[in-house]
Amino acid sequence: MIRYPALIDGEAGAYGVVFPDLDGVVAMGETIDEAMLNAEESLRDAALDTERDGGTLAAPTPMEKVEVPAGSTLTSIPLIRESGKPVRANMMLDEAVLAFIDAEAKRRSMTRTAYVSYMTRRIAQMGG
Numbered sequence: 001m002i003r004y005p006a007l008i009d010g011e012a013g014a015y016g017v018v019f020p021d022l023d024g025v026v027a028m029g030e031t032i033d034e035a036m037l038n039a040e041e042s043l044r045d046a047a048l049d050t051e052r053d054g055g056t057l058a059a060p061t062p063m064e065k066v067e068v069p070a071g072s073t074l075t076s077i078p079l080i081r082e083s084g085k086p087v088r089a090n091m092m093l094d095e096a097v098l099a100f101i102d103a104e105a106k107r108r109s110m111t112r113t114a115y116v117s118y119m120t121r122r123i124a125q126m127g128g
Helices: 032-052 095-107 112-125
Strands: 003-011 014-018 026-029 073-078
Touching: 003 032, 014 032, 026 032, 032 073, 032 112, 095 112
Parallel strands: none
Antiparallel strands: 003 014, 003 073, 014 026
16 A cells, blocks of 8 residues: 655644645645545545546655654555445454444444444554
8 A cells, every 4th residue: 555645734623634745635624533534535536536637646755755844744644545346354353342343333323334444544544
């Protein structure tokens, strides 16, 4: 999976994300988590638009070479490409883990599948 460096700035209620390697690819959010999730979507959309137009995205700059302006935080956002094809995955989970997944999914008004997908993206964003 490719990860692009991203810079987050702003304050509670208004965070922004920019990609130093990709002019014009930006995202916003009321929280840092929301801004990062929106950045993932913006990155995916940019990749799709660029490829549809016959181009390729610039290669990501190594994190240690990114200049970080004062007031910004450096992170990385994964480029997660969706195939649109659902695939069944049978898994064995500890019953307490599954109970947690079900409780969180219900609290967020999500299905179990949507919650697991959401959390997988969150872990990928954190570099896990």
